[in-house]
Amino acid sequence: MDRLSGLDASFLYLETPAQLMHVCGLIVLDPSTMPTPYSFEGMQQAIDQQVRDVPAFTRKLRRVPLGLDHPIWVKDKQYDIERHVHRLALPQPGGYKELVSLASHLAALPLDRSRPLWEMWVIEGYEGGDKVVIFSKMHHATVDGVSGSNLISHLCALEPDAAPLALGPKEEYGREPGARELLGRALVSNVTRPINAVRIVAPTAQTLAKTISRARAGTAMAAPLTAPRTSFNGTITSHRTIGVVDLDLEDIRAVKTATGTTVNDVLLAISGGALRAYLEERGELPESSLLASVPVSVREQSRRNTGANKVSSLFAKLGTDVEDPLERLEEMADSNRNAKEHHNAISADSLQDWAEFAAPRTFGLAVRAYAGLRLAEKHPVVHNLVISNVPGPPIPLYFMGAQIVGLYPLGPVFHGAGVNITVMSNNGRIHVGVIACRESMPDVEALVRHFPTELAKLNEGIRAREAATPITKNTRKARAKS
Missing domain, CATH: 3.30.559.10 (Chloramphenicol acetyltransferase-like domain)
Structure with a gap:
C-alpha cells in the first residue's frame, strides 16, 4: 500500500x-x-x-x-x-x-x-x-x-x-x-499516534534548546515572525501573474570567485537587490531586511525511504536594507553560513516527523478559517516570500528531441507570502521564474527586470574594487576557499 x-x-x-x-x-x-x-x-x-x-x-x-x-x-x-x-x-x-x-x-x-x-x-x-x-x-x-x-x-x-x-529501477504501483x-490501518495509526509523538518530543526539545543557545551567541539563522510587512504579505486570491528572465551562469560564478561566496549566496543577493529596487520604486522599502524562506533538499540525509517531498527550510535575510550590492552580498554570505550550520544541526527528518500528525479534516478546516478570517494580515509576518534554487543540467537537454532553451520553475504562493522566486541552472544559463498573486504584485515585470541589473551592479562593484585595490591570484584563491 x-x-x-x-x-x-x-x-x-x-x-x-x-x-x-x-x-x-x-x-x-x-x-x-x-x-x-x-x-x-x-x-x-x-x-x-x-x-x-x-x-x-x-x-x-x-x-x-x-x-x-x-x-x-x-x-x-x-x-x-x-x-x-x-x-x-x-x-x-x-x-x-x-x-x-x-x-x-x-x-x-x-x-x-x-x-x-x-x-x-x-x-x-x-x-x-x-x-x-x-x-x-x-x-x-x-x-x-x-x-x-x-x-x-x-x-x-x-x-x-x-x-x-533512465531513472534507475522501475517503480512499482502500491497494492490497492x-x-x-484502510479503515483498520487508519484506526491503528490513530491509536499509536500519541506513542510516536512522545518519541520525537525529546529530540525536538533538544533542538529548541540548541537554537536558543545559538540565538544568544548570534549564530542562529534568522527567526520567523520577524519580517517587515510589505504589499505582498497578506491574504492571496486565486489570480496569478508570472515573469521570467535569464542570467549568465559564468557572470554569477565570476562574482562567486571574486568574493569567496557561493552561487546560492549570489542568487539570494541578486534577489534581495531586485526586491529592494522594486519596493523603492513604489515607495514601500522597509527599514529592516526582507526575510525569505529557502527550501533545502534533505534527500541525501533523510532516513525515510518513502514520500515524494524530502525538504526542510531555512530562513535568510535578503539584505534589502543595504544599498551597496557587494556589501549586501558579503553580509548575506556571513549570515548564510550561520544559517546553514544551524540548519545542518537540525534533524533532516524533523519536518517530515511532525507532518505525520497533520489530521486531514482539522488541517483543512484550519487553513480555510485562516484564509476566511484574513489572519495573514493580523499577525506578525512569518516570512516575506519563498526563494528556491533547483540544480539543473550543465549540458544541453532535449525534450522529445527538441532542445530546451528555457527552463523556468514556478513554485506555489501562500497566504502571507504572495511571491515565489525559483531559479534553475541549465546549460550555462540561470533561468529565473517569478510567480505572484496578481493582487499582491500586479506587475511582476517591475520586479523581474531588476535581476540582470543587479547582477551587472555586482560585477561593476567587483571591477571597481579590484581597480582600487589590486588582488593577487593567491588572494583570489584564498577568498574562493573561504
Whole structure:
C-alpha cells in the first residue's frame, strides 16, 4: 500500500481555491532539432509512451474512509493521455507578453483530484512559430524540487535522437487495499499516534534548546515572525501573474570567485537587490531586511525511504536594507553560513516527523478559517516570500528531441507570502521564474527586470574594487576557499 507521507499529504490539506499547491514549469523548446518534424499529435504520443508505465504520472488519490488517515496512491485504471496533455496556440504576435499572460491563467487553474495530479499544455506559435512551449503542472503532493526535476528527465535526453534518461529501477504501483483494510490501518495509526509523538518530543526539545543557545551567541539563522510587512504579505486570491528572465551562469560564478561566496549566496543577493529596487520604486522599502524562506533538499540525509517531498527550510535575510550590492552580498554570505550550520544541526527528518500528525479534516478546516478570517494580515509576518534554487543540467537537454532553451520553475504562493522566486541552472544559463498573486504584485515585470541589473551592479562593484585595490591570484584563491 502506497500511503502518502504526512508532508506530502500536508500539501493537499493546505490547498484552497486561492492557495493552489501545484508546482509549474515553463519549458521553451526549439523544435528544429527534432529528428521528426514537430506535430502536436506526435508530441502527445511520445509523452504518453514515456510516462504510461511511471507510477508518478499514472496514479491517483484514494481517500481513507472518514478522513481518518492520509490518502493513498492507487493506479488510475482510466488513465488517458488526452486528459493530461493539451494543445493551445498563442494569440498574435505570439511574443513574451502573450506567453506569460497565458501561463498566468493556466497557473491559476486547479488540478483535477480525480485523476493523476499533473497536466501539460503544449503551446504553439511562440516567437513567430519558431518555438514551442510546454507549460507543466504537478501537485506538490507528488513532487518537490529535486523529484520534480527527476520526473521531467523521463522526457529528456542528452541527444535529439537518444532515448530519454533512465531513472534507475522501475517503480512499482502500491497494492490497492479494500475499504475495511484502510479503515483498520487508519484506526491503528490513530491509536499509536500519541506513542510516536512522545518519541520525537525529546529530540525536538533538544533542538529548541540548541537554537536558543545559538540565538544568544548570534549564530542562529534568522527567526520567523520577524519580517517587515510589505504589499505582498497578506491574504492571496486565486489570480496569478508570472515573469521570467535569464542570467549568465559564468557572470554569477565570476562574482562567486571574486568574493569567496557561493552561487546560492549570489542568487539570494541578486534577489534581495531586485526586491529592494522594486519596493523603492513604489515607495514601500522597509527599514529592516526582507526575510525569505529557502527550501533545502534533505534527500541525501533523510532516513525515510518513502514520500515524494524530502525538504526542510531555512530562513535568510535578503539584505534589502543595504544599498551597496557587494556589501549586501558579503553580509548575506556571513549570515548564510550561520544559517546553514544551524540548519545542518537540525534533524533532516524533523519536518517530515511532525507532518505525520497533520489530521486531514482539522488541517483543512484550519487553513480555510485562516484564509476566511484574513489572519495573514493580523499577525506578525512569518516570512516575506519563498526563494528556491533547483540544480539543473550543465549540458544541453532535449525534450522529445527538441532542445530546451528555457527552463523556468514556478513554485506555489501562500497566504502571507504572495511571491515565489525559483531559479534553475541549465546549460550555462540561470533561468529565473517569478510567480505572484496578481493582487499582491500586479506587475511582476517591475520586479523581474531588476535581476540582470543587479547582477551587472555586482560585477561593476567587483571591477571597481579590484581597480582600487589590486588582488593577487593567491588572494583570489584564498577568498574562493573561504
